[in-house]
Amino acid sequence: GAVVSQHPSWVICKSGTSVKIECRSLDFQATTMFWYRQFPKQSLMLMATSNEGSKATYEQGVEKDKFLINHASLTLSTLTVTSAHPEDSSFYICSARDRLGAGYEQYFGPGTRLTVT
Amino acid sequence: SQQGEEDPQALSIQEGENATMNCSYKTSINNLQWYRQNSGRGLVHLILIRSNEREKHSGRLRVTLDTSKKSSSLLITASRAADTASYFCATQPGAAGNKLTFGGGTRVLVKP
Numbered sequence: 323g324a325v326v327s328q329h330p331s332w333v334i335c336k337s338g339t340s341v342k343i344e345c346r347s348l349d350f351q352a353t354t355m356f357w358y359r360q361f362p363k364q365s366l367m368l369m370a371t372s373n374e375g376s377k378a379t380y381e382q383g384v385e386k387d388k389f390l391i392n393h394a395s396l397t398l399s400t401l402t403v404t405s406a407h408p409e410d411s412s413f414y415i416c417s418a419r420d421r422l423g424a425g426y427e428q429y430f431g432p433g434t435r436l437t438v439t
Numbered sequence: 440s441q442q443g444e445e446d447p448q449a450l451s452i453q454e455g456e457n458a459t460m461n462c463s464y465k466t467s468i469n470n471l472q473w474y475r476q477n478s479g480r481g482l483v484h485l486i487l488i489r490s491n492e493r494e495k496h497s498g499r500l501r502v503t504l505d506t507s508k509k510s511s512s513l514l515i516t517a518s519r520a521a522d523t524a525s526y527f528c529a530t531q532p533g534a535a536g537n538k539l540t541f542g543g544g545t546r547v548l549v550k551p
Contacts, residue, residue: 326481357537358541364526365541368540411515413479415482419537426487433481
């Protein structure tokens, strides 16, 4: 149980285009999902917290107009990187908190590698 | 700002040896968690230790927590080549909320 999927697993796009990444909780409902970014050989940095049915909460320094987050259902959150640039190339990972769980543990997706050329 | 700092940043050991890595943090926590990440993959949850616990075991893993020193350690005993990965500690705050703040990670290489 507690499986989180991400789609796509990798994507290459041209500079200036937008890319959408999906995060799904497959066997549980997630009122809260988190989006992280990870540069090579670095740690995960939280970008935003996504709450079902409400606006996402962005961390300091993360541009909300550039990284659009939509959490339209209890099993799906999407991250759209708008007008992508090469510096947005990174590994994007989502995690989800089980609505019925104790609230402490998060389940991570396998990540999406974005390369902007 | 990064909550957790880990050391060493990298560790190379022979199969069968023990691997120890440490994590320090700055603010109060509700719990501290350890995760493993294989290269280019997602994170796997290893163990969670609550702020009122001092030690926890799971298979070959042993985690300690010293809240007075704001530090934790992860020990992997009898390491295997398959343990080669990056290990991250992550803290959750004492206040309500479930944000995880990750440490810098320790890259462990277990040589066969």
